[in-house]
Amino acid sequence: MKYQVNEKGYYGEFGGAWIPEMMFTNVDELKRRYLEIIESDSFRKEFDQLLKDYVGRPSPLYYASRLSEHYGSKIYLKREDLNHTGSHKLNNTIGQILLAQQLGKTRIIAETGAGQHGVATATVCALKGIKCIVYMGALDVSRQAPNVKKMKMLGAEVIPVHSGNKTLKDATNEAMRDWINNPEDTHYIIGSVVGPHPYPDMVARFQSVISAEMKKQLLEQTGSEFPTRILACVGGGSNAAGAFYHYLDDEQVELIGVEAAGKGIATDETAATLAVGSPGVLHSSRTMLMQNNDGQITEPYSISAGLDYPGIGPLHAHLFKTGRAKFLAATDEEVLKAVLLLTQKEGIIPALESAHALAALDKIKMNPDDVNVINLSGSGNKDMETYLNYFGY
Amino acid sequence: MPFSDPTADGPTIQRTSEIALKNGMSIKVLFDQLKTIRESVSIPLVLMGYLNPVYQYGVEKFCQKCNEIGIDGTILPDLPLDEFEAEYKTIFEQNNLHNILLITPQTSEARIRQIDAVSKGFIYMVSSSSTTGAGKKVEDFHADYFERIQHMNLKNPRLIGFGISDNATFTNACKYASGAIIGSAFVSSFSEELEIADSVAQFVKNMLIPN
Numbered sequence: 001m002k003y004q005v006n007e008k009g010y011y012g013e014f015g016g017a018w019i020p021e022m023m024f025t026n027v028d029e030l031k032r033r034y035l036e037i038i039e040s041d042s043f044r045k046e047f048d049q050l051l052k053d054y055v056g057r058p059s060p061l062y063y064a065s066r067l068s069e070h071y072g073s074k075i076y077l078k079r080e081d082l083n084h085t086g087s088h089k090l091n092n093t094i095g096q097i098l099l100a101q102q103l104g105k106t107r108i109i110a111e112t113g114a115g116q117h118g119v120a121t122a123t124v125c126a127l128k129g130i131k132c133i134v135y136m137g138a139l140d141v142s143r144q145a146p147n148v149k150k151m152k153m154l155g156a157e158v159i160p161v162h163s164g165n166k167t168l169k170d171a172t173n174e175a176m177r178d179w180i181n182n183p184e185d186t187h188y189i190i191g192s193v194v195g196p197h198p199y200p201d202m203v204a205r206f207q208s209v210i211s212a213e214m215k216k217q218l219l220e221q222t223g224s225e226f227p228t229r230i231l232a233c234v235g236g237g238s239n240a241a242g243a244f245y246h247y248l249d250d251e252q253v254e255l256i257g258v259e260a261a262g263k264g265i266a267t268d269e270t271a272a273t274l275a276v277g278s279p280g281v282l283h284s285s286r287t288m289l290m291q292n293n294d295g296q297i298t299e300p301y302s303i304s305a306g307l308d309y310p311g312i313g314p315l316h317a318h319l320f321k322t323g324r325a326k327f328l329a330a331t332d333e334e335v336l337k338a339v340l341l342l343t344q345k346e347g348i349i350p351a352l353e354s355a356h357a358l359a360a361l362d363k364i365k366m367n368p369d370d371v372n373v374i375n376l377s378g379s380g381n382k383d384m385e386t387y388l389n390y391f392g393y
Numbered sequence: 394m395p396f397s398d399p400t401a402d403g404p405t406i407q408r409t410s411e412i413a414l415k416n417g418m419s420i421k422v423l424f425d426q427l428k429t430i431r432e433s434v435s436i437p438l439v440l441m442g443y444l445n446p447v448y449q450y451g452v453e454k455f456c457q458k459c460n461e462i463g464i465d466g467t468i469l470p471d472l473p474l475d476e477f478e479a480e481y482k483t484i485f486e487q488n489n490l491h492n493i494l495l496i497t498p499q500t501s502e503a504r505i506r507q508i509d510a511v512s513k514g515f516i517y518m519v520s521s522s523s524t525t526g527a528g529k530k531v532e533d534f535h536a537d538y539f540e541r542i543q544h545m546n547l548k549n550p551r552l553i554g555f556g557i558s559d560n561a562t563f564t565n566a567c568k569y570a571s572g573a574i575i576g577s578a579f580v581s582s583f584s585e586e587l588e589i590a591d592s593v594a595q596f597v598k599n600m601l602i603p604n
Contacts (some may be wrong), residue, residue, distance in 0.1 A: 008479075018444060020401040020470040021495035022522045024504070163407055169398065176400045183499050183522040280445045281471060282398060294419040295449030296397040 003248040003315070003324060009197025012321060014314035017196035019284045022180040026188075027284075029103065031198050037102050038095065038205065050094050051209060054127070055084050057091075059210075061217035061373070066345040073366035076227070077376045078214055080239065081350065087378030088207060088239045089120035093189055095206035097124040100187035107186040108132045111175040113140055113168035113235070114306035114353065115147025116378055117191030122156035132156040135174040139166040140305045147382050165299040168235075168309045172283055192236025193313030196284035200241075200313050207242025214373060215246055228370035229254035232377065233356035234327065235271070235307035237316045239377035244325065254326065256364065257316060258356040260302035261329035271300035272329035273312045274320045282310070288317040303332040303386070304352035306378075330359035336390055338362075339380065351378030352386065394420055394442025401470040403526035405577040420450045424458050431463040437514070439493065441468040441576075452481055456488035466491035466514045474508055482511070497522045498538045502545070509547040518542060518551045518570060525555055526577025539569035560603050575600065 009015050009031070019027050037043055051057040060079045068075045080088040093110075100108060108125050110132070112118030118134040125132035134151055138160040141148050151158050164170035172194075179188045193200040193207075215225040230247060232240035234257040247253045259272035270276060273288050280289040282297060290298045290310035300310045319325035330338070338358035343349045350358060354377045366372060380387065387393075395410035395418050402410070423440075430438070440459070447455050447469065459467070467490060472481070477492055485492050491514035496505050499522055508516060521527075521535060542551065553566035554574030566573035582596040583589065 016476055017473070018471045018476055019473055021473060021500065022401065022470075022497050022519060022524075024473065024497075025499040025501075164397070173398050173400050177403070177524045180401060181523045181527065183497070278449075280448055281443075282445060283400070284471065289445070291445070291449065293449065294421070295446035296414060297445070 003319065003322075005197065005201040005315075009201075011200075011314045011318035013279070014285070014287050014317040014321070015197055015200060016286050017284060018281045018286060019196045020180065022183065023176070023196070023284070025183060026179065027196050030202070033103065034099065034198050034202050037099055038202070043098060043102070046098055047095055051091065055090050055094065056082065057209065058213040058217070059083055061214060061221065063221065064346050067342065070341070070345060071361055071366060072368055073370045073372055075361070076218075076221075076371065076373045077346075077348070078210060078243065078373055080210065080375060080377045081348070081354065081379035085116070085120050085123050086381055087116040087120070087351065088210060088242060088375075089117045089191060089378075090123065091209055091242065092191065092203050092206040092238060093117070093120040093124045095202075096187070096189045097128050097130065100130070100189070101128065103187060105185060105187035106130065107182065108189055109135070109175050109178050109182075109186055110189045110191060111135050111168065111171040112147075112191060113137070113171065113308055114304065114351070115140065115144040115151070115382060116306060116351075118156070118158070119147050119150050119154070121189050121191070122151040122154035125156060126154045133178065134158050135161050135171040135178070137165070137167040137171045138162050140168065140171070143386075144305055144382060145385075167300070167305065169297065169300070169311075176283065192238040193241045193315055194236040194283055194285060194287070194311060200285070200315055203238050204241040204245055204315060207238050208245035210239070210242035210375060211244065211246040214243065218371070218373070222371055224371075226250060226253050227373045229256055229364075230373045230375065231256045231258060231357040231360055232375040233258050233260075233307060233353050234312060234316055235260065235309045235353065236311070237313040239375050241313060241315055243373070243375035244319070248324065251324070255319065255324065256360060257319075257325055257327045258360040259327060259329040260304055260307035260356055261331040262301040262303070264331055265329050268298070269301035270329070271302040271308050271310070273300075273310060274316070274327045275329050277310075277312075279317075285311070285314050287314045288312050288320070303335065304356070306351070306353040307356065328360045328363050330356045330363075334359040334362065339387065340391065343380075348376070349380035349387070350376055351380050352383045354378050394423060394440055394446055396443035396446055399443060401524055403524040403577060405526040405581050409580045420446055420455065424462065427462050427464070437465040438463070439466040439468060439514075440464055444469050444472045453484050456484050456490050459490050460488035464490065466493050468493045468517060470495060474504075474511060478511060493517050495519050496542070498535055505542070505545065505547070509549055512549045515550045515552050515571070516547065517574065518553045520553055520555045520557070520566070523555055527556060536569075543569055560600055563600050564603070
């Protein structure tokens with residue numbers, strides 16, 4: 001259990017709960033109660049039932065034969081894009097809404113980048129009849145319009161955030177401010193493995209269903225639970241955390257996280273935190289950050305709104321530091337190429353975020369007998385406008 | 394000490410932080426400006442900001458520099474009790490620097506006692522759980538909370554902050570504590586027309602005299 005969080009909330013030197021005192025009571029309550037609640041029989045029962053009947057799990061592990069042929073190596077896709085609402089995000093929001101109910105909270109807030117987490121949060125709030133407020137950077141509101149409309153139709157209030165770069169970081173700041181201003185009735189459903197302890201661990205546990213299923217499915221399909229490698233895109237890193245989780249201590253499985261290089265890691269238009277960042281404290285966690293020499297956070301850039309974040313979950317910072325996982329970065333252009341390749345080889349249109357993991361297939365050496373699992377974290381439905389503009393259909 | 398992502402602050406301090414950063418403000422520049430301040434200023438001096446710029450400057454180097462200049466304390470809202478005690482308390486103490494901790498209406502009595510035991514200088518008593526400059530009115534203040542804390546006989550003096558914006562709120566805060574902390578109202582008082590010294594003098598006068 002070398003890569004699990006310790007009792008103080010740290011992964012090695014990363015993590016912790018660097019919270020203003022105004023958030024202490026809420027975060028402390030979560031810290032004291034989350035394990036007891038999510039490990040209780042009644043919680044597990046309702047969580048598993050909803051994952052099965054509502055989310056549609058288990059998500060298939062699909063052998064992509066034409067893509068495998070193209071690369072000369074065996075490629076499997078973990079089809080998180082087939083979940084209800086089109087991404088892995090619902091695994092976490094189902095868990096957190098059940099937890100919020102146990103804590104007696106009556107108001108839910110969330111931040112969102114691409115809108116996938118916002119939609120997943122609005123969905124579970126509709127499911128449970130709980131008030132929902134989603135903060136979204138004003139730039140993301142305009143580039144992810146269909147998801148904004150979905151959230152509204154689901155009954156959520158979407159508040160555009162105009163500070164900073166008007167993207168995910170700014171939406172997160174504003175959600176934290178809301179929580180500070182509403183210290184008693186509100187639960188903050190963070191969408192990734194970021195934020196103060198216990199969020200990184202809690203969200204990773206909810207997403208760990210991905211690798212739990214993967215083990216079973218691989219055993220059935222290949223005769224071994226263990227693939228050669230697992231690839232997943234990383235912004236905050238929740239789908240990667242879920243895909244890596246049950247393999248962290250199986251060191252023979254290579255873990256590869258793929259960050260958004262944007263226009264390239266040598267340019268200042270990138271979101272590849274591990275490639276260009278350094279340690280610091282943001283959003284109540286000590287982790288790797290994109291920042292200048294004065295400790296001011298620099299604005300990230302990626303074509304994909306879901307990866308447009310200047311930090312990364314503390315688990316991934318630790319996996320990077322210890323070398324347990326390898327981190328690559330894919331540029332916007334490489335990603336769009338990968339989108340088209342998967343679309344036309346397999347008839348699956350992936351989300352921009354997930355296509356970062358696909359683009360990394362061009363960057364690694366694979367043998368014909370290798371088993372490569374890509375966590376296909378989301379569907380491309382929300383990105384159709386970008387695709388149509390870029391490809392000119 | 395401005396920060397790009399002031400999560401505990403409302404729009405006023407967000408905006409002033411942005412302007413300060415655009416003007417090139419940094420901890421290095423600040424220390425440069427403060428180099429000789431102790432030749433002319435004898436009241437206690439406390440620096441306020443967020444942890445990350447201090448972290449990049451180097452926490453130990455920062456504390457040494459504060460000691461050298463004669464800074465008395467810091468208010469860093471994202472450096473809470475537990476992380477402070479685990480990592481930085483010794484460095485602060487070695488440099489005679491008080492890290493001022495916050496309490497809110499939700500803070501438990503046990504934790505207030507813990508904070509009081511670790512604190513030196515004063516305790517920053519947040520009037521109501523909110524971001525700064527939230528514009529709550531004096532009648533929104535929880536008198537019962539103020540009284541509850543007053544009766545705890547803490548060893549540290551308390552200063553009340555958040556929502557102190559005029560003479561009425563200031564006077565009310567002073568009834569329950571040794572003083573008040575004014576942030577958002579202060580930074581929004583600067584006007585284009587007045588010299589900064591006159592503008593500050595005007596502000597302080599308004600704060601002390603009933604309207």
